[in-house]
Amino acid sequence: MLVIRGGRLVDPASGADAPHDILIEGERIVAVERPGAIAARGDAEHEIDATGMIVAPGFIDLHCHLREPGGENSETIETGTRAAARGGFTAVCPMPNTRPVNDNASVTRSIVERAQSAGHTRVWPIGAASLGSKGEALAEIAAMQKAGAVAVSDDGHPIATAKLLRQVMDYCRSLGMPVIDHCEDSSLAAGASMREGPASIRTGIRGMPAATETIGVGRDIQMAELTGCRFHVAHLSAHASLEMVRVAKHKGLAVSCEVTPHHFTMIDEEVGYDTHRKMNPPLGSREDREALLEGLADGTVDAIATDHAPHEPATKEVEFDRAPFGVTGFETALGLALELVHTKRISLRRMVELFTVGPARVLGMQRRVAVGEPADLTIFSTEHRWTFRAAESASKSRPSNGVFRDLLADSAA
Numbered sequence: 519m520l521v522i523r524g525g526r527l528v529d530p531a532s533g534a535d536a537p538h539d540i541l542i543e544g545e546r547i548v549a550v551e552r553p554g555a556i557a558a559r560g561d562a563e564h565e566i567d568a569t570g571m572i573v574a575p576g577f578i579d580l581h582c583h584l585r586e587p588g589g590e591n592s593e594t595i596e597t598g599t600r601a602a603a604r605g606g607f608t609a610v611c612p613m614p615n616t617r618p619v620n621d622n623a624s625v626t627r628s629i630v631e632r633a634q635s636a637g638h639t640r641v642w643p644i645g646a647a648s649l650g651s652k653g654e655a656l657a658e659i660a661a662m663q664k665a666g667a668v669a670v671s672d673d674g675h676p677i678a679t680a681k682l683l684r685q686v687m688d689y690c691r692s693l694g695m696p697v698i699d700h701c702e703d704s705s706l707a708a709g710a711s712m713r714e715g716p717a718s719i720r721t722g723i724r725g726m727p728a729a730t731e732t733i734g735v736g737r738d739i740q741m742a743e744l745t746g747c748r749f750h751v752a753h754l755s756a757h758a759s760l761e762m763v764r765v766a767k768h769k770g771l772a773v774s775c776e777v778t779p780h781h782f783t784m785i786d787e788e789v790g791y792d793t794h795r796k797m798n799p800p801l802g803s804r805e806d807r808e809a810l811l812e813g814l815a816d817g818t819v820d821a822i823a824t825d826h827a828p829h830e831p832a833t834k835e836v837e838f839d840r841a842p843f844g845v846t847g848f849e850t851a852l853g854l855a856l857e858l859v860h861t862k863r864i865s866l867r868r869m870v871e872l873f874t875v876g877p878a879r880v881l882g883m884q885r886r887v888a889v890g891e892p893a894d895l896t897i898f899s900t901e902h903r904w905t906f907r908a909a910e911s912a913s914k915s916r917p918s919n920g921v922f923r924d925l926l927a928d929s930a931a
């Protein structure tokens with residue numbers, strides 16, 4: 519038995535927002551009561567005093583890269599999920615761009631088994647849409663689903679053609695699985711390292727226009743309408759993409775989207791030549807960020823997802839054009855999201871929704887704190903001040919201190 523006492527329960531599913539005591543037996547919640555109602559009993563082996571803290575459903579990260587199998591120099595399931603747990607996540611969804619690609623049941627199964635023995639969070643793999651994510655033939659989607667895959671994506675690349683996407687969506691619709699796409703027109707993205715605009719002109723770094731993303735979003739929404747499949751936009755970064763999602767939702771289509779902390783925090787003008795600010799999709803304009811903040815507040819955005827993309831530190835110590843895309847995110851996502859709460863861009867309840875009920879809905883799951891539910895909880899403080907130190911990160915990747923230190927230095931997170 520475990521009692522979590524006095525924490526402010528914020529549960530978007532029930533609307534609860536008040537101090538509660540929560541009693542847990544084994545892996546289940548057995549009581550959710552007003553403070554003091556659960557008497558101190560001898561059989562409560564452990565007690566956590568959560569007074570002054572927020573108790574929420576466990577956070578889900580819909581989008582990350584754990585690099586195992588094949589990329590263990592950058593991250594492993596053990597180190598990645600340790601970082602995720604430190605960041606407040608209890609479930610993470612790793613993308614399939616491992617080596618080998620997670621495009622069949624045996625790779626899915628090996629990830630699930632590795633996570634059960636070495637992981638610090640639940641791991642819900644995302645299977646590849648096409649074999650090898652090469653965009654040619656369908657991957658073994660049904661078999662991967664049986665082995666534990668919760669969605670499909672060829673993240674890193676867009677699903678190559680509209681014809682293949684239609685096949686994937688037809689198939690996933692019958693399986694009840696969402697299709698997640700890294701929306702991009704590859705011909706516009708080729709050779710570019712940041713967003714095209716005044717900042718790319720000033721720095722001389724080759725840019726890709728926002729249309730690189732919006733062309734993909736438009737294609738995919740049309741295909742979702744044609745097939746009736748659930749479709750989720752990965753790491754949405756552009757204002758115009760968000761507008762398309764908003765229209766699709768108004769039409770009643772099963773379309774959803776996620777936004778990353780780096781896209782709602784940083785903009786293209788801040789890229790400089792810092793390879794730790796090189797990600798794909800690239801950081802957008804000031805106006806894009808403002809639109810994302812509005813979408814986070816008004817419900818157009820369904821989830822905050824990290825796109826935690828670890829790289830061996832040395833690979834980022836090169837010229838901007840040659841550095842790989844991606845930044846870590848597990849340990850800083852909650853702090854950056856709390857900045858939005860402190861600056862009154864979103865409410866605390868909305869923030870919790872974006873980490874819990876929102877991503878669960880994308881996967882066709884529920885997330886709530888109630889009797890009989892799994893004891894899957896995230897406890898955090900809104901007032902604790904801390905500084906992100908890359909050297910202390912649990913991840914194998916080492917983002918430069920500067921990227922997040924600047925952002926978090928004054929945050930009470």
Ligand SMILES: [Zn+2]
Pocket residue numbers: 673674675700752753798799
């Ligand atoms: Zn991507």
Ligand SMILES: [Zn+2]
Pocket residue numbers: 581582583613673674825827
């Ligand atoms: Zn990704």
